[in-house]
Structure formats: C-alpha cells, structure tokens
Amino acid sequence: MRLGYLDAFSGISGDMLVGALADAGADAAALCAGLEALGTGARFRFERTLRGGVAATKFHVEAEATGPCRHLKDILRLIEGAELPVRVKQNATKVFDLLAAVEAAIHQVPVERVHFHEVGAVDSIADVVGACLGFELLGIEEIHCSPVNLGSGVIHADHGTLPVPAPATAALLKGKPVYSDGPAVELTTPTGAAIVAALASSFGPMPAMTLRAVGYGAGTRELSGRPNVLRLLVGEDSRAAEATLVAVLEANVDDSTPEVLAYALERLLEAGALDATLEPLYMKKGRPGLLLRVLARPEDQERLAEIVFSETSTFGLRLYRAERRVRARRTVEVEIPAGKVRIKVSEDGRFAPEYEDCRRLALASGKPLREILLEATLAYWKNR
Numbered sequence: 001m002r003l004g005y006l007d008a009f010s011g012i013s014g015d016m017l018v019g020a021l022a023d024a025g026a027d028a029a030a031l032c033a034g035l036e037a038l039g040t041g042a043r044f045r046f047e048r049t050l051r052g053g054v055a056a057t058k059f060h061v062e063a064e065a066t067g068p069c070r071h072l073k074d075i076l077r078l079i080e081g082a083e084l085p086v087r088v089k090q091n092a093t094k095v096f097d098l099l100a101a102v103e104a105a106i107h108q109v110p111v112e113r114v115h116f117h118e119v120g121a122v123d124s125i126a127d128v129v130g131a132c133l134g135f136e137l138l139g140i141e142e143i144h145c146s147p148v149n150l151g152s153g154v155i156h157a158d159h160g161t162l163p164v165p166a167p168a169t170a171a172l173l174k175g176k177p178v179y180s181d182g183p184a185v186e187l188t189t190p191t192g193a194a195i196v197a198a199l200a201s202s203f204g205p206m207p208a209m210t211l212r213a214v215g216y217g218a219g220t221r222e223l224s225g226r227p228n229v230l231r232l233l234v235g236e237d238s239r240a241a242e243a244t245l246v247a248v249l250e251a252n253v254d255d256s257t258p259e260v261l262a263y264a265l266e267r268l269l270e271a272g273a274l275d276a277t278l279e280p281l282y283m284k285k286g287r288p289g290l291l292l293r294v295l296a297r298p299e300d301q302e303r304l305a306e307i308v309f310s311e312t313s314t315f316g317l318r319l320y321r322a323e324r325r326v327r328a329r330r331t332v333e334v335e336i337p338a339g340k341v342r343i344k345v346s347e348d349g350r351f352a353p354e355y356e357d358c359r360r361l362a363l364a365s366g367k368p369l370r371e372i373l374l375e376a377t378l379a380y381w382k383n384r
Contacts, residue, residue, distance in 0.1 A: 002142075002234065003142050003143075005146070006146065007231035008196075011148065011151055011219075012148060012195075013230075015059045015220070016059075016218065017192060018059040018131055019059040019215075019217030021138060021215060023057035023215030023217060026137040030133075031046075034082070035129060038079070038082045038129060039078065039082070040122045044062070044130075051228045051229045053227065056218035056229045057217060058220075063121075073112065094198045094199070095198040099172075106167050132199075142201050144207055145200040146206070147204070148176065148178045149182065151182065151184070151186045151187030152164050164185075166186070168190040208237075209237055213235075214231065216230070245321055246324040247300070247320075248319070248321070249294040249304060249305055249317050249318070249319055252283055253289055256313045256314075260311065264276075268304055273295065273300070274296060274324065275295040276292070276294045278293075292312065327348065334380050339361045353377060
C-alpha cells in the first residue's frame with residue numbers, strides 16, 4: 001500500500017497541498033488538464049520557488065477577481081461533469097459535503113442554502129479537486145497527517161475580523177491534534193482543514209514506510225523563523241499486517257477493589273480494546289496502587305474512556321498515541337483426539353495453539369490443559 005504523510009508544521013492550505021503533490025512527482029501537465037476539465041475558465045501553473053531557503057513548488061490559479069457565489073449543488077455539478085477518475089470525484093465530493101455540513105452548522109441554515117463565499121471561489125475548487133487528483137496520480141491509497149499548526153492572530157473575512165482559527169477550520173479539525181506556533185498569521189485554511197479532515201486516516205506520528213518521494217508545497221508568503229511549506233512524504237507501507245497507530249489510555253488507581261478492576265478489564269476487552277492490563281506501582285504518600293493501561297483503536301478511544309470512568313474510581317486519564325506492530329500471521333487447524341484446535345502461525349514460522357480452543361477441549365474432555373496444548377503442538381509440528 002502506498003502512503004502519503006502530510007507534515008503540517010507550517011499549517012496546510014489547498015494550494016500548498018497541490019504544490020507538494022506536484023513537487024513529489026505528480027504530473028503537472030496531468031493536474032492542469034484535469035482542472036481545466038472543470039470548465040471554470042481559470043488557468044493553472046506551477047512555479048519552482050524558495051520558502052525560507054527550502055526549494056518548493058507553488059501552485060497558482062489565475063481567474064477573474066470576482067466570480068459567482070456558489071452553492072453546494074453548483075460545485076458538485078462542476079465536479080460530476082468533469083472528465084476525472086471516479087475516485088477523484090468521490091473524494092472531492094466528500095470534501096465539499098463535509099464543508100457544507102460545517103458551514104450549515106456555523107450559520108444555522110440548511111445545507112442547500114449554504115453560500116460558500118471564499119471556499120466557493122475558483123481557486124478553492126481547484127485546490128480541492130487538484131489535491132484529490134494529485135493523490136490519485138501518485139497512487140496514494142492512504143493519507144496520514146501530523147498534528148496541525150493553526151497559526152494565530154486574526155483574519156478578515158466576509159463576516160468581519162475573527163480570531164485564528166477561522167470558525168470553519170476549528171469545526172473541521174474538532175477531535176484532531178492541533179497547536180499554535182510561529183508568527184501571528186493564519187497557517188491553516190478552511191480548505192486545507194477540509195481536505196485532511198475528510199481524507200486523512202489518522203493524525204499523529206508518521207507511520208512506518210519505505211520512503212520513495214518527498215515534496216514541498218509553498219505557501220504564499222514568507223514567514224519569519226520557518227519555511228512556509230507543507231511537506232509530503234510518500235512511501236510504501238512497511239508496517240506489519242496489523243500495525244496501526246493506537247490510542248493509549250492510562251490511569252493510576254489506588255482505591256478500587258481487585259474485583260472491580262478485574263471486571264473493568266473484562267468490560268474493556270469485550271468493548272473492543274486491543275489490550276488492557278494492570279501493573280503494580282507505588283503512588284504518592286507510599287500508597288500501593290495499580291496502573292491501568294488500555295490499547296485502543298483511535299476511533300474507540302472516547303467510548304473506552306467512558307468505560308474506564310464508569311467502572312473504576314479514577315478521576316483522570318492520560319491519553320497519547322503510539323505505533324503498534326504485530327507480525328503478519330495466518331491460522332491453520334489441526335485435529336487431536338479431543339477435537340479441532342486452531343494454530344496461529346507467524347510470518348517467521350513461530351506458532352502457538354489458540355488458548356480458548358485448548359481450554360474448551362480440556363473442559364469437555366476432562367484432560368489437563370497442558371496435555372491438550374502439547375497434543376496440538378505435536379499435531380501441527382507433524383503436519384506442517
């Protein structure tokens with residue numbers, strides 16, 4: 001699988017992303033041809049430039065200064081009518097559907113009545129479609145993003161002067177890791193936020209990959225103290241088959257009974273936790289306690305956190321991301337006198353009988369568990 005990792009240390013905008021994709025190897029002529037298929041009358045070009053001493057590509061959209069104020073249906077009609085790959089149309093539609101939903105919530109109007117204003121301008125439409133087309137041209141199947149630098153200060157929009165981030169940017173990145181660093185300017189725009197919110201699989205550290213290409217997309221202005229670029233790293237997934245970025249939930253507990261904590265572990269595992277453990281530790285004032293640690297898929301984090309709060313006495317949790325790697329494995333089945341046992345076999349040849357199968361057969365047959373485990377091991381070894 002080919003991965004793309006967006007390093008948004010100077011924020012992210014649509015034009016920076018399209019520039020980074022071209023810089024990483026997406027065919028500029030194909031990008032321009034695809035955007036011209038939208039029929040907006042705009043012209044598109046790429047320029048090699050420098051930002052803070054770093055060579056980067058700047059994406060330019062040349063269109064009339066004023067244009068029609070578009071509704072969602074107008075933008076989707078442009079996308080659907082263009083000669084573009086199906087997945088590009090699907091992803092661009094996903095981005096604009098998300099933007100429309102956010103704008104409708106902010107302004108308390110139905111989605112069909114949302115006026116896109118700045119985001120409906122030709123350059124923003126080109127940014128969204130150009131980004132989706134660039135991912136397709138590079139063969140990127142999965143997109144990941146770093147924590148997003150929002151910038152600070154104020155912006156001047158149709159609705160007046162507003163603090164950074166813009167309302168749409170804040171709404172789009174709700175639940176995502178963000179921060180503010182550097183000069184007092186808007187570093188992440190609603191268009192850039194919408195693209196990563198709609199298309200990125202995760203936000204956090206870079207996944208393990210075999211790096212194939214690096215691209216830098218230039219922002220419009222020069223920034224003091226940092227290059228105003230978006231970095232894109234492209235590579236093949238080098239993670240094990242089940243490697244993922246996981247959420248880690250931790251709590252120190254010193255006033256829950258063993259029965260309560262054992263029940264909490266059962267609830268967490270039944271609810272989809274990848275793992276849940278207890279470790280002894282000494283806490284403040286010399287109190288013996290336990291460290292509860294839960295590994296979870298990022299999308300399950302909040303649901304499992306609620307179980308921890310409801311089933312234990314803790315008042316607080318530590319939450320962070322980590323990379324979990326599991327060797328690729330397959331399952332085979334062996335026959336022993338007591339019945340069938342599944343055997344987990346790793347990519348390097350190591351194997352182990354499935355405990356639950358062996359436990360079930362031990363109880364049903366009356367044989368000791370150690371004998372069932374040994375019989376299953378010998379049966380696999382003989383037939384492998």
